[in-house]
Amino acid sequence: MREPDSTILIAGNVEQMRAIGAAFAAALSSVADAAVVFAIRGELGAGKTTLVGGLLNALGLRGPARSPTYTLIEPYELAERSVYHLDLYRLVDPSEVEGLGVRDLLAANAVLLIEWPEKGGAFMPAADIALAIDYAGTGRQLRVSPHSQVGRRLMGALAVVIKP
Numbered sequence: 001m002r003e004p005d006s007t008i009l010i011a012g013n014v015e016q017m018r019a020i021g022a023a024f025a026a027a028l029s030s031v032a033d034a035a036v037v038f039a040i041r042g043e044l045g046a047g048k049t050t051l052v053g054g055l056l057n058a059l060g061l062r063g064p065a066r067s068p069t070y071t072l073i074e075p076y077e078l079a080e081r082s083v084y085h086l087d088l089y090r091l092v093d094p095s096e097v098e099g100l101g102v103r104d105l106l107a108a109n110a111v112l113l114i115e116w117p118e119k120g121g122a123f124m125p126a127a128d129i130a131l132a133i134d135y136a137g138t139g140r141q142l143r144v145s146p147h148s149q150v151g152r153r154l155m156g157a158l159a160v161v162i163k164p
Helices: 014-031 048-058 096-100 117-123 149-161
Strands: 007-011 036-042 073-078 081-087 110-115 129-136 139-146
Touching: 007 014, 007 149, 014 036, 014 048, 014 139, 014 149, 036 048, 036 117, 036 149, 048 081, 048 110, 048 129, 096 117, 110 117, 129 149, 139 149
Parallel strands: 036 110, 036 129, 081 110
Antiparallel strands: 007 139, 073 081, 129 139
16 A cells, blocks of 8 residues: 555666665755654565665765674764664564663664564654565565655655656
8 A cells, every 4th residue: 555655666676776775875964963763664585684785885884784683783873874774573572672772872863774663563763764665576666655754854855866
């Protein structure tokens, strides 16, 4: 079901998925004064970490993004932003999020990239941008939905960065 403000993006291959991540990184300058929470959903292997890697590399990370599958949170200081990549796949109970201190990460310049946010339930901060990645033939379809004023500002900037 398509949400009213959602945008559909298509990534036909890994490079295009990384490019979408880089486009989000470029759009982040439009919300430099705010914390941004990305809720990234998709099946195993759908490309969540590839998307995050493209974003992190565009912000200045050299090399591949570290997978937080076992550490749960990987912090980065990039482009005057505190960026936190979270992977909640291994959580057994949503209350485990409290022990991670996720809400404490929401400083003014923070970006939280949360894979498997549904595993955190009500303990998760509200998402500004929800991304749902689905298989579409050999590629991927991304449904991007803003859920806050910050999310809408980011989507406006993303529309400028991603040309049809």
